[in-house]
Amino acid sequence: xxxxxTPAQKPSKKALPPEKVKIRQLPTGVRGLDEITxxxxxxxxxxxxxxxxxxxxxTLAHQIIFANATAQKPALYFTxxxxxTLKMLRYQQQYSFFDPEKLGKAIRFINLSHxxxxxxxxxxxxxxxxEVETANPGMVVVDSFRTVIRKAKGEESDMALQGFVQRLAxxxxxxxxxxxxxxxxxxxxxxxxxxxxxxxxxxLLSQSIERNSVVRKLQLVKIRGQDSxxxxxTVRINGDGLQAFSRTLGFVGKKSKPARPRRLSVGIPxxxxxxxxxxxxxxxxxxxxxxxxxxxxxxTQFLAAGLRNGEPAIAAIFEERPDGYAARASAxxxxxxxxxxxxxxxxLYLRPLDLSVDESMQEILDAVKRTGAxxxxxxxxxxxxxxxxxxxxxxxxxxxxxxxAALTGAGVTIFTAVEIEDTFTALQFSHYTISFLxxxxxxxxxxxxxxxxxxxxxxxxMRGGNHSKDIREYVITDEGVVVIGxxxxxxxxxxxxxxxxxxxxxxxxxxxxxxx
Amino acid sequence: xxxxxxxxxxxVASGKPADREAPAAFRVCEKLRAPLGRLMGFDxxxxxxxxxxxxxxxxxxxxxxxxIKANGSLGGLGELEAKLEARAIVEGEVVLVGQLLGxxxxxxxxxxxxxxxxxxxxxWKIEDFWQ
Numbered sequence: 001x002x003x004x005x006t007p008a009q010k011p012s013k014k015a016l017p018p019e020k021v022k023i024r025q026l027p028t029g030v031r032g033l034d035e036i037t038x039x040x041x042x043x044x045x046x047x048x049x050x051x052x053x054x055x056x057x058x059t060l061a062h063q064i065i066f067a068n069a070t071a072q073k074p075a076l077y078f079t080x081x082x083x084x085t086l087k088m089l090r091y092q093q094q095y096s097f098f099d100p101e102k103l104g105k106a107i108r109f110i111n112l113s114h115x116x117x118x119x120x121x122x123x124x125x126x127x128x129x130x131e132v133e134t135a136n137p138g139m140v141v142v143d144s145f146r147t148v149i150r151k152a153k154g155e156e157s158d159m160a161l162q163g164f165v166q167r168l169a170x171x172x173x174x175x176x177x178x179x180x181x182x183x184x185x186x187x188x189x190x191x192x193x194x195x196x197x198x199x200x201x202x203x204l205l206s207q208s209i210e211r212n213s214v215v216r217k218l219q220l221v222k223i224r225g226q227d228s229x230x231x232x233x234t235v236r237i238n239g240d241g242l243q244a245f246s247r248t249l250g251f252v253g254k255k256s257k258p259a260r261p262r263r264l265s266v267g268i269p270x271x272x273x274x275x276x277x278x279x280x281x282x283x284x285x286x287x288x289x290x291x292x293x294x295x296x297x298x299x300t301q302f303l304a305a306g307l308r309n310g311e312p313a314i315a316a317i318f319e320e321r322p323d324g325y326a327a328r329a330s331a332x333x334x335x336x337x338x339x340x341x342x343x344x345x346x347x348l349y350l351r352p353l354d355l356s357v358d359e360s361m362q363e364i365l366d367a368v369k370r371t372g373a374x375x376x377x378x379x380x381x382x383x384x385x386x387x388x389x390x391x392x393x394x395x396x397x398x399x400x401x402x403x404x405a406a407l408t409g410a411g412v413t414i415f416t417a418v419e420i421e422d423t424f425t426a427l428q429f430s431h432y433t434i435s436f437l438x439x440x441x442x443x444x445x446x447x448x449x450x451x452x453x454x455x456x457x458x459x460x461x462m463r464g465g466n467h468s469k470d471i472r473e474y475v476i477t478d479e480g481v482v483v484i485g486x487x488x489x490x491x492x493x494x495x496x497x498x499x500x501x502x503x504x505x506x507x508x509x510x511x512x513x514x515x516x
Numbered sequence: 517x518x519x520x521x522x523x524x525x526x527x528v529a530s531g532k533p534a535d536r537e538a539p540a541a542f543r544v545c546e547k548l549r550a551p552l553g554r555l556m557g558f559d560x561x562x563x564x565x566x567x568x569x570x571x572x573x574x575x576x577x578x579x580x581x582x583x584i585k586a587n588g589s590l591g592g593l594g595e596l597e598a599k600l601e602a603r604a605i606v607e608g609e610v611v612l613v614g615q616l617l618g619x620x621x622x623x624x625x626x627x628x629x630x631x632x633x634x635x636x637x638x639x640w641k642i643e644d645f646w647q
Binding site: 079084085086087089090093100103104109110111113114 | 553554555556557558559560564620623624625627628631632635
């Protein structure tokens, strides 16, 4: 018989340390911002939204309160000598997030102008206290807080000002309110300002004009207790309010590429063989060549091969409209129309003015998520860069790197076409110096042979394994790119474009020559 | 204007006996003053009411005897009553309140205006009018 253990004999349960406080994170209501903040805004935090006029501070505050306020935990929006409230409501109701149902009960606007004008900081604090104690809000906004401070500065010492900010923060935190002070502060103002010392979070909005384009940015200068995404993030204001585009492009913590990637067909059997059996799933392939060498034809074959294999695809095209792109594929016997109708293929034509690189990347990422795409074509990098606002072109290479890394990391196989000029001294791959971020490189080029401008291709690099080193001639027929014949052994210096015949092989030209 | 007429009629019908000593327009403006002053500041409300009065005076010049006090309340009722018959006063009230509501609709739209009025007169079936 088993002996029952006495309490003393029982293995003592190790006492767990007391649980840490769990900080609830509130949604910002701004697309992309939750990811930048590291999950949302910490509940009961005391935050500042700073920036020059026109940066979107008020709109951001509105988005936050409309996303969170309820009749039980309302938001109090104190306005002070800034934009008249009627006008604010007039403009803000144009945004899609503005829900009139919330006004009055869940969101209450209170004008403090007369209080600020007629009272010292103590009087302002007393009024805010009265309103907060009456309404028991979950959120409080003071717009513009800088006006309160500016009025006070003339009359009160720095110490009194600091005391006011401290007491305000204490009051609002004790009442379990998440607070946003809005102010026209610049980066310069942030130094030595007591308001910023007390704040738990600081969101700095900015906009700059670069040539003909306006570039808006958001920086999370400070957020306590959270792992936020550092740096400047692009912001767009449209009918939905602010949208932020995280520098990580939303791919933090997403699944990584398959451990044992498959070999995928690029749609040209001979080229698959040259690549050691096809492109590795999750690879990024750069196809470089001058105009007319068949980069887009190759791209459509790559798409069609995937679609035949049940892999949804996206093509981000910049130089041709989708209908033209699909029609050209159709000339090669490739059907891109049906998969578009079935939701298996999206041809994204991204050519709006002032496109930011992160926005366009987001469009591509959204489409990838929407369709579950396994293949992505970017046709072409030159067109992509030209579609961007000039101010964003400096960031192009960095953003491209982030997007390719994010997508290939998630197992998407990328085909990027890049147009380059053929020189007759070197074999260039790309003027973007992005070769390092591609796994595979295929170079297409013209060569002059026997009085004809013919085309050759070579696999330069395959990160995932061995590949053919042959330079192969190819033609573009009504079946697309067709790789022909064995490697050219009759010539040397094919890579220069001006080869020299060393053999005596009487070969037949792949395409008929003009009759003499 | 029809909307203002209905609001005034409702205010007359629903007001307490003690309220009925002041014209309905005064009571409507006074009821609007507190929430609108809270929303847009009392200076803001005063500006809006001043503009409404100017527009109303253009329609009905006798209304120019009314004034707007510093706190945004209406004054000059006695003079107006001395000049006009009861029926004409009612018409003047409709014009003034109509202009005030019209301004609100111009700035924040019918939806928010309606919502605001509903908060002040929760029992009033405003929706019936809009439908």
